[in-house]
Amino acid sequence: MNFFETISKILFFLLFLQFGVFSFLSPDNEKKPKEKDQDLITLASINSNNKGMQLDPIIILPGLGGSRIEAKLENFDSNHWFCKENKDWFSTWLNIEVLVPEIIECFNEYFSFEYDPETRYSYDKKGASTRPITGSKGLENLDPTLSFIEAIAYFAKMLEKLRTFGYQEGKTLFPITYDWRLSPRNLTELFELVKYTIEYASEINSGSKVHLISHSMGCFISTLFFAQQTQEWKDRYIATWIPLSPPMGGVMDSLIGLFYGINFGIPIVTGSEVLSMERTFPSLYFFVPHSPYWTKPVVTTPTKEYYPTLQDIHQLLSDLDFPQSSHDMLDDNWDDGSVLTAPGVPTFFQIGSGLNTPIQIQYSDHLGGDYNIIQADGDGCTPSEVMTIACEEWPKQQTQTVECFIWGGAGHGDTVSDDVIIEEVIRILATHS
Numbered sequence: 001m002n003f004f005e006t007i008s009k010i011l012f013f014l015l016f017l018q019f020g021v022f023s024f025l026s027p028d029n030e031k032k033p034k035e036k037d038q039d040l041i042t043l044a045s046i047n048s049n050n051k052g053m054q055l056d057p058i059i060i061l062p063g064l065g066g067s068r069i070e071a072k073l074e075n076f077d078s079n080h081w082f083c084k085e086n087k088d089w090f091s092t093w094l095n096i097e098v099l100v101p102e103i104i105e106c107f108n109e110y111f112s113f114e115y116d117p118e119t120r121y122s123y124d125k126k127g128a129s130t131r132p133i134t135g136s137k138g139l140e141n142l143d144p145t146l147s148f149i150e151a152i153a154y155f156a157k158m159l160e161k162l163r164t165f166g167y168q169e170g171k172t173l174f175p176i177t178y179d180w181r182l183s184p185r186n187l188t189e190l191f192e193l194v195k196y197t198i199e200y201a202s203e204i205n206s207g208s209k210v211h212l213i214s215h216s217m218g219c220f221i222s223t224l225f226f227a228q229q230t231q232e233w234k235d236r237y238i239a240t241w242i243p244l245s246p247p248m249g250g251v252m253d254s255l256i257g258l259f260y261g262i263n264f265g266i267p268i269v270t271g272s273e274v275l276s277m278e279r280t281f282p283s284l285y286f287f288v289p290h291s292p293y294w295t296k297p298v299v300t301t302p303t304k305e306y307y308p309t310l311q312d313i314h315q316l317l318s319d320l321d322f323p324q325s326s327h328d329m330l331d332d333n334w335d336d337g338s339v340l341t342a343p344g345v346p347t348f349f350q351i352g353s354g355l356n357t358p359i360q361i362q363y364s365d366h367l368g369g370d371y372n373i374i375q376a377d378g379d380g381c382t383p384s385e386v387m388t389i390a391c392e393e394w395p396k397q398q399t400q401t402v403e404c405f406i407w408g409g410a411g412h413g414d415t416v417s418d419d420v421i422i423e424e425v426i427r428i429l430a431t432h433s
């Protein structure tokens with residue numbers, strides 16, 4: 001890529017900002033959530049009426065791509081002469097500086113994993129180390145130089161609002177970041193950390209119950225987490241769970257990511273530039289659409305239909321010549337049913353709808369050739385039909401409240417940053433303890 005191409009890409013990027021079309025994982029999102037007609041009750045008024053100024057602690061679990069990650073290189077063996085071999089800890093996700101032409105090829109190398117079929121775990125490559133940035137710094141303003149972009153500011157607006165009500169990090173506010181490239185099934189330490197943090201937060205707040213707010217992939221981690229706890233523990237510690245944009249049952253962006261690469265909504269990046277690294281992320285295999293939540297074929301050619309079953313997806317990977325490690329990661333991550341087990345805690349879904357959302361890759365001639373993406377209603381990432389299954393099923397499985405708030409025109413990322421939805425979240429926090 002030459003200088004002029006670089007400049008034109010940057011100009012293109014600035015143009016995107018100008019028109020505000022930028023959106024996390026959902027490029028079509030232009031509409032805004034509907035106003036709720038009811039008056040919004042503020043946390044402050046409820047607190048002064050009901051229980052003085054005591055705030056119940058909040059734990060926050062972000063989604064795929066929603067934790068900042070830093071890297072360190074020590075004698076890293078690159079295929080490109082222009083890539084650095086040594087570099088002390090630096091922020092690499094999200095960092096616009098590593099996404100520019102050429103440098104992105106270095107990023108693509110050191111941010112990839114190596115799969116070990118023995119331990120069925122994915123490791124950093126030799127010479128590269130990575131770790132999530134902890135605390136609120138790790139999930140607000142993913143690239144601090146670009147925090148004026150809503151999707152990159154990510155949790156910044158919600159945290160800012162919570163802080164104005166007196167929530168304090170380490171006292172009543174506990175954001176927990178993690179390496180979202182890994183499968184939730186291999187985040188054992190994260191599960192221990194979540195449990196420890198909930199108990200600690202309760203203890204230092206005179207035994208009060210704790211709220212859990214999760215976005216996207218964080219919702220999966222939460223369901224798996226709740227499935228591991230006893231009902232007694234959940235009754236003792238959990239006030240509410242507020243899942244924002246739960247991608248239950250998987251999303252087509254996983255297959256699109258594995259086939260073509262997804263750019264996470266960052267306009268200067270093309271999917272193909274990050275494809276080889278994304279194929280090594282176990283989390284993308286975890287998000288492959290699953291039966292029984294998905295029922296229609298996810299990929300079609302004029303002569304063949306691939307259904308969202310383990311067998312068909314293996315066939316699909318074979319037909320596209322994916323390596324054995326991809327098959328292994330698919331097996332490791334196939335849902336055993338625990339993902340959609342009712343959590344046994346009061347649950348308040350915030351779900352976007354009304355946007356075009358991929359549900360099928362349709363090849364016009366042969367697999368891997370020209371294709372169309374078939375769309376249906378959803379939040380731009382997860383189809384409504386799939387996302388609302390839990391709203392219908394869980395009330396049958398548990399006695400605790402299950403409420404679903406559907407926000408017309410809200411995209412996958414809007415449930416974190418939209419003012420009206422944030423107000424709703426705060427109302428839930430204030431009215432349940």
Ligand SMILES: *[C@@H]1O[C@H](CO)[C@@H](O)[C@H](O)[C@H]1NC(C)=O
Nearest residue numbers: 119120121185186188332333
């Ligand atoms: C990673 O997850 C897979 C699939 O659940 C499991 O078989 C394997 O033991 C895990 N490995 C580690 C090291 O956690």
